[in-house]
Amino acid sequence: MDGSVLLDILSRYVFNIANIQGMLRLATPVVLAGLCALITDRAGILNIAGEGMILLGAWFAVAASYFFGSSMMGLLGGIVAGLVVGALFALFSLKFRAHIIVMGIAINIFADAATIFLTRSVFGVAGGFTDPKIVGFGAIEIPFIKDIPILGELLSGYTFIVYLTWFLVAATALFLYRTPWGFHLRAVGENPEAAETMGINVQRIRFLAVMASGVFAALAGVYLSLGHLQGYVDKMAAGRGFIGMAVNTFGGGAPLGVFLSSLLFGFVDMLGFRLQAERIIPIYFVSMMPYIVTLAALTYFTIRRENARKRAATKKA
Amino acid sequence: MTNAVEMIGIRKVYPGVIANNNVNFSVATGEIHALVGENGAGKSTLMNVLFGLTRPEEGQIFINGKQVHIHKNSDAIALGIGMVHQSFKLVPSFTVTENITLGGEPRKGLLVDRKAAHDNIVEISKRFGLQVDPDARIRDLPVGVQQRVEILKALYHNADILILDEPTAVLTPQETRDLFGVIRSLVAKGKTVIFITHKFNEVMTISDRVTVMRDGKVVETKDTKDTNPTELARMMVGRDVLLRVDKAPANPKDVVLEVQDLEVLDNRNLKAVRGLSLQVRAGEILGIAGVEGNGQRELVEAIVGLRPVYSGKVVMQGKEITHASVRQRRDDGISCVPEDRYVRGVALRATLEDNLIVESYFKEPIGRGMLIDLNQVTEFSQNLIKKFDVRTPSSKVTAGALSGGNMQKVVLARELSLDPTLLIVAQPTRGLDVGSIEFVHRTIIEARDRGAAVLLVSAELEEIMSLSDRINVVYEGRIMGEVSGAEADEESLGLWMAGVGGNAEAAHEASSEHTAETLKG
Numbered sequence: 037m038d039g040s041v042l043l044d045i046l047s048r049y050v051f052n053i054a055n056i057q058g059m060l061r062l063a064t065p066v067v068l069a070g071l072c073a074l075i076t077d078r079a080g081i082l083n084i085a086g087e088g089m090i091l092l093g094a095w096f097a098v099a100a101s102y103f104f105g106s107s108m109m110g111l112l113g114g115i116v117a118g119l120v121v122g123a124l125f126a127l128f129s130l131k132f133r134a135h136i137i138v139m140g141i142a143i144n145i146f147a148d149a150a151t152i153f154l155t156r157s158v159f160g161v162a163g164g165f166t167d168p169k170i171v172g173f174g175a176i177e178i179p180f181i182k183d184i185p186i187l188g189e190l191l192s193g194y195t196f197i198v199y200l201t202w203f204l205v206a207a208t209a210l211f212l213y214r215t216p217w218g219f220h221l222r223a224v225g226e227n228p229e230a231a232e233t234m235g236i237n238v239q240r241i242r243f244l245a246v247m248a249s250g251v252f253a254a255l256a257g258v259y260l261s262l263g264h265l266q267g268y269v270d271k272m273a274a275g276r277g278f279i280g281m282a283v284n285t286f287g288g289g290a291p292l293g294v295f296l297s298s299l300l301f302g303f304v305d306m307l308g309f310r311l312q313a314e315r316i317i318p319i320y321f322v323s324m325m326p327y328i329v330t331l332a333a334l335t336y337f338t339i340r341r342e343n344a345r346k347r348a349a350t351k352k353a
Numbered sequence: 354m355t356n357a358v359e360m361i362g363i364r365k366v367y368p369g370v371i372a373n374n375n376v377n378f379s380v381a382t383g384e385i386h387a388l389v390g391e392n393g394a395g396k397s398t399l400m401n402v403l404f405g406l407t408r409p410e411e412g413q414i415f416i417n418g419k420q421v422h423i424h425k426n427s428d429a430i431a432l433g434i435g436m437v438h439q440s441f442k443l444v445p446s447f448t449v450t451e452n453i454t455l456g457g458e459p460r461k462g463l464l465v466d467r468k469a470a471h472d473n474i475v476e477i478s479k480r481f482g483l484q485v486d487p488d489a490r491i492r493d494l495p496v497g498v499q500q501r502v503e504i505l506k507a508l509y510h511n512a513d514i515l516i517l518d519e520p521t522a523v524l525t526p527q528e529t530r531d532l533f534g535v536i537r538s539l540v541a542k543g544k545t546v547i548f549i550t551h552k553f554n555e556v557m558t559i560s561d562r563v564t565v566m567r568d569g570k571v572v573e574t575k576d577t578k579d580t581n582p583t584e585l586a587r588m589m590v591g592r593d594v595l596l597r598v599d600k601a602p603a604n605p606k607d608v609v610l611e612v613q614d615l616e617v618l619d620n621r622n623l624k625a626v627r628g629l630s631l632q633v634r635a636g637e638i639l640g641i642a643g644v645e646g647n648g649q650r651e652l653v654e655a656i657v658g659l660r661p662v663y664s665g666k667v668v669m670q671g672k673e674i675t676h677a678s679v680r681q682r683r684d685d686g687i688s689c690v691p692e693d694r695y696v697r698g699v700a701l702r703a704t705l706e707d708n709l710i711v712e713s714y715f716k717e718p719i720g721r722g723m724l725i726d727l728n729q730v731t732e733f734s735q736n737l738i739k740k741f742d743v744r745t746p747s748s749k750v751t752a753g754a755l756s757g758g759n760m761q762k763v764v765l766a767r768e769l770s771l772d773p774t775l776l777i778v779a780q781p782t783r784g785l786d787v788g789s790i791e792f793v794h795r796t797i798i799e800a801r802d803r804g805a806a807v808l809l810v811s812a813e814l815e816e817i818m819s820l821s822d823r824i825n826v827v828y829e830g831r832i833m834g835e836v837s838g839a840e841a842d843e844e845s846l847g848l849w850m851a852g853v854g855g856n857a858e859a860a861h862e863a864s865s866e867h868t869a870e871t872l873k874g
Contacts, residue, residue, distance in 0.1 A: 234456030235427030
């Protein structure tokens, strides 16, 4: 293999603008799933219901968009679904003290079955639902910026949810590290007794955190059903709720960390699509790749970081 | 002079116990008021009522002469009451400033005004003479400084009445002296301090008045200058208490435990025990004195078989057990009261019965073939509970429901039920009140008098000196020197504990000898 072939492969699969755009798009639902995991994790709650919340958000977004003929109504429908399932999750696990893992599993199984049932009973079809009446999100070209060479192509031309996600990453960081409520949330997560003795309502903060996680997950669903595709497909969350937990851990519970770790998933996912088109590698292997690579990489880096921390601690002592 | 705090007729009932029974308690403005009592006497409950962490069934509270209703602890904070809990309520990853301002952050619009917060902390810490680095993270600070942060936190939230819940339990003598200085300067600036403790010397040193509680009631409130430790102890326990340990001279027999040139690694794989040798004879108490963290924990764990031996030997009655299993060592007659009773002493969520039989369930008469005879379990447990005076409603409550003193009695009961040849006790009275301490000490001496060899490890020098027949001082995993219990004085033990004198030279010589040999070779 001479140099020019390698360069060709690199530019086709890695260093070209279409690929970077693909990476950013495919990372978006994972970023949102990551924020869903992050906001509950920082409040000291183990929320494994992200997967189910994504599915419900995706389904209700499609339904609302179909019936009202508007993508923004679709967004609203998804958000309301996220709020409701978040509130139910919080009610049962925090107020009625149902076991949080069991509750999370219950929501995931329920969402899986409920969306299949609803697709059949509401739209009369099985497996998924597409229809011209479903209005998805179109690409937004940002004036002026779109005309800047390279940067314009990188920053412009995504759907609304992508920009919303970038905004939410920054907003979550600002919230966590600069606002009183962010401090309270982190205190609740790290030492609830400390928060409680300072008059902070631990239960209320956790409740709100779970509801916020519902919204983040639902947005991931909205992106999948109205941004990425225009329609609902059974099990379309495809494990992103769990990948969200992985990127949160790897991102160290920080919004920017979540964003960057999600890019890894987005990149491998994008690569999968390219390879799928070329039919070099069996398709099943290709669709496994993003998950395997992401988990392997995150595990490797997490272990390395833990070891480094341990070494630092030993040195100090 | 008005009273800063006046609590009248406070009654608080928990299932099965009256924690506060018609308690009257008043604290004058600007005084240091000590609140003493055994564990379970009701002092924590009373303070939790005052701080709004629990609500009483009956009673009235007046703050600065005005009747108040405290429903939740933010009410108490708003009334100028602050509490420093025994286990600190701090967020480890937050900075000092972030911890102090938590729940009352200065704001600029929607955001926290970080500069104002920082300046505020600097100002308060200067005003009260409590030095801290506002930007340090809590997890990097020593315990004494963390406590200062807790006090600052209360002051930041405008506390005029400060409740300190056993503040010296976690401090070194040096840090305790600093804390007393801080308390005095707070009172000089018009604050009122309630000081919960069960150490009488602290009451005598720091307080103006003292209130003694027992069994949910106030026994008496006195001016500190009109009382003395003996009287306080009597009021607290309800009978005369021996503050000194009474014991007959030892009558040592054969060597039971012999440790030879022992080396043991700690959790970080560093040598914690470095060539330590000792002997314990039947019928004597060998005390191991030393500042904590000098290899005591690793030594004990190596002897009982919980930690592998790196090199050297452990010999029990002439038989080497260096690598024997824990069960085997137990069968050889080793019993151990571990230093952390909550982690290794008892299983908190198991019943007293289960806790008491863990060393004997597999033996007759409790174990029968593959089954356990539950009637025997209850009988066995109830005998021990009676014999060791464990205060519990039944043998079927969980161990976690007991007070520290009663929990330690359960551990002692189990360990002594095996009639051990060697009894190892580590920090046996940590966190216990006088009544329980007296009981634990007496039990240890009784075990000795029955002929057991006792190895006592304690960070309390007073405990070591009053119980031990011989004392070894450990420093950095080696024995620095030995004295008999009768000849021991705090001064010279203290020097050894700091690594001065004693075998330090010997150890040094050993290493230079080693160098000489290497040179020769």
